Amino acid sequence: MGVETQGEASWLVTRVDEVLNWGRKYSLWPMTFGTACCAIEFMGAVSSVFDLARFGAEVVRFSPRQADLLLVAGTITYKQAPVLKQIYDQMPDPKWVISMGACASSGGFYDNYCTVQGIDEFVPVDVYIAGCPPRPEAILDAIIKLQEGVVSKETIASGASA
Amino acid sequence: MEMSLTLRKLKEKFGDKILSMSSWRGDDTVVVGKESLIAVVTFLRDDAELSYNFLVDIGGVDYMTHPKPQPQRFAVAYHFLSMAFKHRVRVKVFASAKDEIPTLTGMWKSADWCEREIFDQYGLRFAGHPNLKRLLNHVEFVGHPLRKDYPIKKRQVLSASDPMMDEMKKRLALKGLVVER
Amino acid sequence: MAANPGQIVPTALDEGLEREFYRDLHTDLMFLNLGPSHPAAHGTLRTFVALDGETIKAAVAEIGYLHRGFEKTVEQRTWTQAIPYTDRLNYCSAALNNFAFCSAVEKMLDIQITPRAAAIRVIVGELMRIIDHLICIGTNLVDIGALTNFWLTFNKRELAYDVLDKLCGARLTNSYGRIGGLYRDLYDGATQDILHVVKECEEAVDEVEKLIRKNQIFIGRSKDVCVFSAEQALSYGFTGPCLRASGVDWDLRKATPYWGYEQYDFEVPVGTVGDTWDRIMLRFYEVRESAKIIRQAIRALPGGAVNVSDPRISLPEKKDAYQNIEGLINHFKLIFEGIRVPAGEIYHGIEAANGELGFYLTSDGSGHPYRVRVRPPCFMIFSAFPEMIEGYMISDAIATLGSINIIAGELDR
Numbered sequence: 057m058g059v060e061t062q063g064e065a066s067w068l069v070t071r072v073d074e075v076l077n078w079g080r081k082y083s084l085w086p087m088t089f090g091t092a093c094c095a096i097e098f099m100g101a102v103s104s105v106f107d108l109a110r111f112g113a114e115v116v117r118f119s120p121r122q123a124d125l126l127l128v129a130g131t132i133t134y135k136q137a138p139v140l141k142q143i144y145d146q147m148p149d150p151k152w153v154i155s156m157g158a159c160a161s162s163g164g165f166y167d168n169y170c171t172v173q174g175i176d177e178f179v180p181v182d183v184y185i186a187g188c189p190p191r192p193e194a195i196l197d198a199i200i201k202l203q204e205g206v207v208s209k210e211t212i213a214s215g216a217s218a
Numbered sequence: 219m220e221m222s223l224t225l226r227k228l229k230e231k232f233g234d235k236i237l238s239m240s241s242w243r244g245d246d247t248v249v250v251g252k253e254s255l256i257a258v259v260t261f262l263r264d265d266a267e268l269s270y271n272f273l274v275d276i277g278g279v280d281y282m283t284h285p286k287p288q289p290q291r292f293a294v295a296y297h298f299l300s301m302a303f304k305h306r307v308r309v310k311v312f313a314s315a316k317d318e319i320p321t322l323t324g325m326w327k328s329a330d331w332c333e334r335e336i337f338d339q340y341g342l343r344f345a346g347h348p349n350l351k352r353l354l355n356h357v358e359f360v361g362h363p364l365r366k367d368y369p370i371k372k373r374q375v376l377s378a379s380d381p382m383m384d385e386m387k388k389r390l391a392l393k394g395l396v397v398e399r
Numbered sequence: 400m401a402a403n404p405g406q407i408v409p410t411a412l413d414e415g416l417e418r419e420f421y422r423d424l425h426t427d428l429m430f431l432n433l434g435p436s437h438p439a440a441h442g443t444l445r446t447f448v449a450l451d452g453e454t455i456k457a458a459v460a461e462i463g464y465l466h467r468g469f470e471k472t473v474e475q476r477t478w479t480q481a482i483p484y485t486d487r488l489n490y491c492s493a494a495l496n497n498f499a500f501c502s503a504v505e506k507m508l509d510i511q512i513t514p515r516a517a518a519i520r521v522i523v524g525e526l527m528r529i530i531d532h533l534i535c536i537g538t539n540l541v542d543i544g545a546l547t548n549f550w551l552t553f554n555k556r557e558l559a560y561d562v563l564d565k566l567c568g569a570r571l572t573n574s575y576g577r578i579g580g581l582y583r584d585l586y587d588g589a590t591q592d593i594l595h596v597v598k599e600c601e602e603a604v605d606e607v608e609k610l611i612r613k614n615q616i617f618i619g620r621s622k623d624v625c626v627f628s629a630e631q632a633l634s635y636g637f638t639g640p641c642l643r644a645s646g647v648d649w650d651l652r653k654a655t656p657y658w659g660y661e662q663y664d665f666e667v668p669v670g671t672v673g674d675t676w677d678r679i680m681l682r683f684y685e686v687r688e689s690a691k692i693i694r695q696a697i698r699a700l701p702g703g704a705v706n707v708s709d710p711r712i713s714l715p716e717k718k719d720a721y722q723n724i725e726g727l728i729n730h731f732k733l734i735f736e737g738i739r740v741p742a743g744e745i746y747h748g749i750e751a752a753n754g755e756l757g758f759y760l761t762s763d764g765s766g767h768p769y770r771v772r773v774r775p776p777c778f779m780i781f782s783a784f785p786e787m788i789e790g791y792m793i794s795d796a797i798a799t800l801g802s803i804n805i806i807a808g809e810l811d812r
Binding site for chain 2: 428430447449456457458459461462463466468470471472475506507509631633634635636647649654655742743744745746748755757759761763764769770772774778779782783785789811812
C-alpha cells in the first residue's frame with residue numbers, strides 16, 4: 057500500500073487497524089487442540105448452556121489453516137509436542153494461543169518424565185486459564201480477556217513491514 | 219485353608235514346575251518358570267473344568283525396592299478369567315532384565331499390546347513377539363521409565379514424530395500387499 | 400489382467416468395468432495419518448492407514464500421545480492421594496474410576512464398606528455410566544454428521560454436572576470415592592435431583608433415538624460396518640459394550656456382583672452382529688437400564704454411615720481432630736503417612752462404562768502404593784481397531800472409532 061509509511065496518513069491506518077481488530081476479536085475462530093479432560097469442559101462451553109457462540113467463537117475449525125485461535129485444552133506430552141508445534145506453525149498470522157487448564161499451563165500435577173511442564177516451553181501463550189478442569193465460565197472469561205488484548209496485537213504498519 | 223479347584227488341578231498336573239502357589243484375599247496366584255508358561259496357560263485354557271478362556275491383563279512389576287526379597291527383580295503377572303465358571307487366576311513369571319519370556323500372542327491377540335507395554339516400561343523382552351516396539355513412550359525415548367531406578371523427572375524431548383513406515387510395511391507384508399516405492 | 404503379485408487392483412473392477420481399460424493404470428497405495436490431531440479422532444489417537452482409493456487396505460495404530468505417567472506418579476503418593484489421578488483416567492465418568500480403585504484397595508484391606516456407601520456408589524456409578532454413554536452417543540453422531548444430538552445430550556450432561564457439583568464439589572473430575580467409603584454423604588434433596596436428572600437423560604436418549612433409528616443415512620453408515628465377531632472380540636480382550644455388541648453376554652455386574660448389584664433387577668442388552676450399529680444402539684439400552692437401577696437403588700437406599708468406622712482407614716470427625724489429641728494424631732498419620740495397606744497383591748475389576756476397569760495393586764505394607772497397574776478397557780479395544788477397519792472405508796473407520804468410545808486418558812494413562 058505505501059500510505060502507512062507516510063507520517064501524515066498514519067491516522068487513517070490507525071482507524072483501519074481499529075476496525076480490523078474489532079472484526080478479529082469478535083470472530084475468533086478457535087482451533088481446539090483438545091487432548092484430555094479439558095476438552096470435555098470446552099465442549100461444555102460450546103454447548104448451548106454456556107454458548108461460546110455469543111462471543112463470535114462459534115465456528116470451531118479443526119483445520120489450523122482456517123483458525124486464528126489455538127486453544128490447547130489438556131495435557132501435552134513430549135510425544136504430542138512436535139504435533140502441537142506443527143499445528144501452531146501451520147496457523148496463519150495473526151494468531152493467538154490460549155492455554156486451558158493446569159496441565160497445558162504448567163504440567164498440572166503430572167510432574168514426570170513424559171509431561172511437558174507448560175506449553176509455553178515451545179509456543180507463545182497469550183492467556184492462561186487455571187483450573188483442573190476450568191469451568192466453562194472461566195473459558196468465556198479467557199476469551200473476553202483475549203478480546204481486550206487483541207486491540208493492541210497487530211497493526212497494518214507492522215504487518216506490512218514484517 | 220482348602221485349595222481352590224484351579225490350584226489343585228495345577229498342582230496335580232504340573233507338580234514341581236509350579237514354583238509356588240498362594241491364595242490371598244480371594245486371589246489365586248501360581249508362580250511358574252518362564253519355560254513352563256505356555257504349557258501351564260494352555261492347560262488352563264483347554265481343561266474342561268477350568269476353561270480360562272479370557273486373558274484379562276498382563277502386568278509387570280519391578281521388585282527392586284520391595285522390602286520382601288523376591289526370586290528375581292522383575293515379574294510379569296498374567297490374569298485369566300473363566301467366563302463359564304467365573305473364576306480367576308494369576309500366573310506369575312519372575313525374570314531378570316536379560317531374560318526373554320515366551321509370548322502369548324499366538325493364543326490371545328490382547329497379549330500383543332500388553333507385552334509391548336511391558337517392554338516399553340520395563341525393558342523385558344518377549345520371545346516371538348511380532349512387533350516388540352515402544353508403545354506409550356515416544357520413539358526417541360531412552361530407558362525404561364517404570365523401573366524403580368529411572369528418576370521420575372528425567373524428561374526426554376522428542377524432535378520428530380515416528381513416521382511408522384516400518385510397522386506399516388510389516389502389516390502390508392502380512393496382508394500380501396507390496397509397496398512399490 | 401496379469402497383476403504383479405501384491406499390486407493393488409482397483410476396486411472399480413468389481414463393478415464390471417473392463418479390465419482392458421485398467422491394464423496400463425499404475426495403481427499404488429496412499430498413506431494417510433488419521434490423527435493425532437483430528438476432529439473425529441477423539442484427541443490423541445493416531446491411525447496410520449494405507450488406502451486404495453477410499454478403502455483401507457492396512458492400518459496400524461499408535462498411542463501414547465496422552466501418556467501422563469499415572470502408574471509411576473502414583474508410586475510417589477499415598478493411597479488416598481492416588482484418587483484424583485484415577486479421576487483423570489476415564490474423565491467422562493470420573494467417579495466410577497475412583498470407586499474402582501477404592502474397591503480394589505478395600506479388597507486388599509479386607510474390609511466391607513457400609514450398605515449405604517455401596518448403594519450410593521451404585522447410584523452415582525450408574526449416573527456416571529449414563530453421562531459417559533451420552534458423550535459417546537453425542538460425539539459419535541457428530542462425527543457421522545448428525546450435529547443436533549450433540550446439543551441434546553450435552554445439555555443433559557450439564558444437569559448432571561449441577562448435581563455432581565453440589566455433591567462432590569467438582570463438575571467433571573469428582574474424586575468422590577474414598578478408601579472405606581465416600582468423600583461425604585448425599586446432601587438433602589440429592590435423591591430428588593438425581594431422579595430428575597435421570598428422567599431428563601432418558602428423555603434425551605428417547606429423542607435422539609427417534610431421530611436416528613429410521614434414518615437411512617445413519618443406518619447406511621453403521622449397519623454391517625466394521626463387523627467384529629465374538630471370537631475375535633474375546634481374543635482381543637474386549638469387555639463392556641463392545642463385547643456385548645458382538646454377542647457375548649458378559650457383564651461383571653451380573654456375573655460377579657459387587658456393591659449389592661444382585662438385589663437390583665435389570666437386564667444386560669446384548670447385540671447380535673457386532674457392527675457399529677450394534678455398538679451405538681446398545682448404549683441407548685444401557686442408559687435405560689442404568690436409569691432403572693438408579694431408581695431401585697434410591698427407593699431401597701439404607702441409612703447409616705457412609706464410611707467404615709475404622710480409625711486406621713477413615714479420617715476422624717473434624718471435631719475429634721480439633722478437640723482431642725488421639726483424633727489429631729490419627730488425622731495426621733492418615734494424611735501424611737497414608738493408610739497402611741498390608742503387603743501383598745490383588746487384582747480387582749469392576750464394570751466401568753467401557754468395560755472391565757481393573758487394578759492390579761502391589762503393596763509393600765506402607766502407606767504408599769508399590770505398584771498400581773491399571774487394566775484399561777479401551778486399551779484392548781483400541782489394539783483391535785486396526786483390524787476392525789481393514790477392508791472398510793475411511794468414513795466407516797470414523798463412525799467405528801466413535802462407537803468404541805476410546806477415552807485417551809484411560810488408554811494411555
